[in-house]
Amino acid sequence: QKEVEQDPGPLSVPEGAIVSLNCTYSNSAFQYFMWYRQYSRKGPELLMYTYSSGNKEDGRFTAQVDKSSKYISLFIRDSQPSDSATYLCAPSDTGRRALTFGSGTRLQVQP
Amino acid sequence: GAVVSQHPSRVICKSGTSVKIECRSLDFQATTMFWYRQFPKQSLMLMATSNEGSKATYEQGVEKDKFLINHASLTLSTLTVTSAHPEDSSFYICSARDSQGTDIQYFGAGTRLSVL
Numbered sequence: 001q002k003e004v005e006q007d008p009g010p011l012s013v014p015e016g017a018i019v020s021l022n023c024t025y026s027n028s029a030f031q032y033f034m035w036y037r038q039y040s041r042k043g044p045e046l047l048m049y050t051y052s053s054g055n056k057e058d059g060r061f062t063a064q065v066d067k068s069s070k071y072i073s074l075f076i077r078d079s080q081p082s083d084s085a086t087y088l089c090a091p092s093d094t095g096r097r098a099l100t101f102g103s104g105t106r107l108q109v110q111p
Numbered sequence: 112g113a114v115v116s117q118h119p120s121r122v123i124c125k126s127g128t129s130v131k132i133e134c135r136s137l138d139f140q141a142t143t144m145f146w147y148r149q150f151p152k153q154s155l156m157l158m159a160t161s162n163e164g165s166k167a168t169y170e171q172g173v174e175k176d177k178f179l180i181n182h183a184s185l186t187l188s189t190l191t192v193t194s195a196h197p198e199d200s201s202f203y204i205c206s207a208r209d210s211q212g213t214d215i216q217y218f219g220a221g222t223r224l225s226v227l
Binding site for chain 1: 145147155160206218219220221
């Protein structure tokens with residue numbers, strides 16, 4: 001079993017839709033949860049950073065962590081064509097080690 | 112957010128030459144930097160962990176003599192691909208850990224290496 005599982009997509013939605021991106025993980029020691037966005041041929045950009053369980057909201061983005069089920073979600077409201085990218089979840093037990101990435105979900109928002 | 116500068120963004124070189132890629136943390140100190148490699152439509156694969164003032168730690172299967180890493184200061188790490196061959200063509204990305212703040216890792220924009 002991979003340490004982090006993520007549906008690779010692609011996920012295609014119309015502009016304005018609510019998008020739900022998800023990851024599952026197996027390591028119960030993970031307590032930091034990051035979501036990165038990667039545009040084609042660019043490095044990953046940090047979107048959301050959450051510690052432990054719960055929700056965190058930043059503008060149109062909401063990150064949700066359920067440690068009991070080892071399930072991580074990222075919601076995007078009012079999706080825009082500029083949100084079209086690959087979204088990578090990266091849980092970690094400590095920021096001091098390299099990140100373990102999911103495979104990334106490719107999102108396409110159609111205008 | 113914090114900025115990590117990676118140069119060059121694109122390199123095309125002949126087989127057998129060496130290529131150096133720089134990774135700089137611009138507004139924070141990074142005792143640890145990481146080097147990743149990414150193939151098309153795949154996720155990032157860790158190559159090595161670079162610690163300031165000490166030898167890098169390489170992942171299994173990564174040749175340390177081929178991928179030389181130097182982390183001489185708190186803001187700069189370099190990756191040198193020695194005697195590059197076409198199979199080394201890939202997208203190389205560095206990240207830097209903010210060691211004085213939240214331990215969050217910030218990524219450079221990546222370097223696309225094409226070896227002819």
